[in-house]
Amino acid sequence: MPRTATPILVAATLALGLPVAASAQSWSDQPVDPAADHPQVPVAYEDGGRYYTDDDIPTYNVAEDGTVDWLTFSGFRRYHSECHVCHGPDGEGSTYAPKIKNSAVNMDYYDFYDVVVNGRANGNSVMPHFGDNQNVMCYLDDIYVYLKARGMDAVPRGRPAQKEAKSDMIQEAENACMG
Secondary structure, eight states: OOOOOOHHHHHHHHHHHHHHHHHHTTTTTSOOOTTSOOTTSSOOEEETTEEEOTTSOEEOOBOTTSOBOHHHHHHHHHHHHHTHHHHOGGGOOOSSSOOOTTHHHHSOHHHHHHHHHHOEEETTEEEOOOTTOHHHHTTHHHHHHHHHHHHTTSSOSSOOSOBOOOOHHHHHHHHHHHO
């Protein structure tokens, strides 16, 4: 049974997150040069169909023929079922919320995770929290990896045409998370 956070823990988390939230508004606006060195992007190793950087951060893998890893494909699907309503198709933004494809490259993975889980308010702009939404939380790495691939222009707009098969390890993790 999941535990709920104590009010003191929530207050401490919010207090620590305020400086991050104040500076985070520009992450989506910061340009990304796909040709530049981005240490948070290259694949260092693969584990059960999941790809990681040297720092153990999830990342995408796109084969020479354009085949994307399962998490990137799944992230496309999950993003478009939960996130695109506000942030626009393919992470490109809308009049309602900023583009977020660059945020997955410019923002620290753990900051990205924190904003999705806890939400954020900046003036009249509010990112709601999704920490209790299984359709987001069970696939947050997928969404992050997809947006990182979009931010680096590694995948074009639209549904990826080719994908790797879902590994047994990914299926087991999904089953465990979704119950």
